[in-house]
Amino acid sequence: MTRLSELGESHVLERILSHNRSGSQVIIGPGDDAAVTAVDGNLVSTADMLVENEDFTRTWLDWSRLGTKAAAQNLSDVCVMGAKPHGLLVSLAVPNSTEIEDLEALFAGIVAEAARAGEALGCEIPIIGGDLSSSGLIVVAITALGTVGGSGTGTAASSAGTHGSGAAITRAGAQPGDSIYLAGTIGRAAAGLDLLFAGVDPNADVGQDDPQPGTSLTELINTQLAPQPDYAAVLEMRAASAMIDVSDGLSTDLGRVAAASGVHACIDRTALQELIDPLLPAARHLVARSSGTQAAGSTDKAEELALHWVLNGGEDHGFVASSAQFDTPPVGWRRIGEMRDGSGVTLDGAPVPTSGFSHFGK
């Protein structure tokens, strides 16, 4: 194992860039003052930063999964605009004492998630630039770029006819009467986070005789550490009037769509049951632990906790779309409610507080 301080900046860059892939859109890649790439259509851009002790801790740190998570949260933001990802800029700050193999694992995690997204969406997503610094805290700041409305094929939104949005699908187009659809999962990353905080053994027996795929304790923790957005689902939702990446919780993010579109989002509690049930064993386990008994915890409390995860937990990077109702929802999507006249978010008619994640305590 070799520490970065023994290698020097240029050799560190050489090592990590050896994991990068190129793309036919790249005219000038990493290594000059800036990258130059050929874009087709309007540019879509977003930036997200993961900071140690705020978004992850060294205790749970797995460098590769940190890379996956950082890439996924940015790529899902581009993808949910109906855009085709175009490239990533990756700025990293890590301690001098970091081992090059760990930094390579982080970088390779980013590259692998970009490759997974590219495969799902039919595009190349190279890392085209970035920055590398030493720092006491680990920081991963990624900018994801994409294009929408170009002459090429395959972008979800090119046929969406969303006027004034440069062919992108925004939060602002939902109409009363639209159905609300969900792709991917919600609540699993939040369950994983609570399991991590509680110090639960991921291999504990929580009475899941036949756990639904993705809901074992290990898998819930994995979803927190390295979410796997269902990028391809966006391609199936070409007619969406609005779409959002659920990163701060369904209540908060659906509330953003409702506010931007001027509609009232009504969630159907029954439709959420399929998302809640697989989380019940983990919820019961946590409730039992916190009540200090190994006996099964209160069923009501476990149900309440699982519902809280589903409504308010972000970070699975599920996608929520508003669309005219389908007889059969597109592949990967389930109907979870409808848009009506009014404002706010309700669950079976009762107001849902938008209590998802917010920085700075409110």
Add this chain to the structure above:
Amino acid sequence: MTRLSELGESHVLERILSHNRSGSQVIIGPGDDAAVTAVDGNLVSTADMLVENEDFTRTWLDWSRLGTKAAAQNLSDVCVMGAKPHGLLVSLAVPNSTEIEDLEALFAGIVAEAARAGEALGCEIPIIGGDLSSSGLIVVAITALGTVGGSGTGTAASSAGTHGSGAAITRAGAQPGDSIYLAGTIGRAAAGLDLLFAGVDPNADVGQDDPQPGTSLTELINTQLAPQPDYAAVLEMRAASAMIDVSDGLSTDLGRVAAASGVHACIDRTALQELIDPLLPAARHLVARSSGTQAAGSTDKAEELALHWVLNGGEDHGFVASSAQFDTPPVGWRRIGEMRDGSGVTLDGAPVPTSGFSHFGK
């Protein structure tokens, strides 16, 4: 004064975004999952991150100038590619206890520097996206976007005829026989940094009867804390065969041009004298302090220190260009040497070690 923790994320965003300017290229600005902007030509992108205790300390912190510096170092990278800046993505991590007025000053510093660049280059440079987190350390991660080779007017490179570079000016085009030109200054930010480290009173009398503009101790420190690149100069250098932003020191950055172009960069010591002389009072002051006497320090040592600043100090964000020789250099540029067959960087024939700044200690 109100702390961010008392305001909550959405109010913090509202306050800081109130300082932002828009631009005609913006279709969807900050507030959705990603921004959508109309681009004309190839895309130019670069990212740079400033991390507390690595790139600045709270002792010297002036929030507004931190914003200036973060914007300047990114905008100069776009500009030196011969590109027209298009927009910024700004990711900020600051402690919960930060006062909103300080964060606004930081943001306003970024906006003001973008406006200064926009005025020099004839374009609008809005902040189109970003991220805001709480963190123990202050981190400012900016991505600057630009366009080159579009149908619009005013980009330096659209007539440069640099094949295979998407109309951008890269580091790789210098030819033996070209002259080397410098715009802006070098060495001043490095002098300012040494003054800060030495704890020098910026108002000390260092015997500058008639200091050259920009070289008083206060101004040298200012150049370190808030560099002011001469963006407009790039527009005057339309025929450059190669160009680079001097961010890690002339020796290092000119070495990068030499390596990328396969040429030998010969710096003319005489041409640097005009850059060295104004730094001598500050250098003499520091040499005298470190030798423990208030008498003027050794002239040789001061000259050596000032030359070191000029050769190895980055962060003024001066620009170096390679070009066929002009009878009269373009406005803002001075000739400092020439490119020959070979490799490496020499000063009057003697090798110059590329001892500029590098992360991870080498």
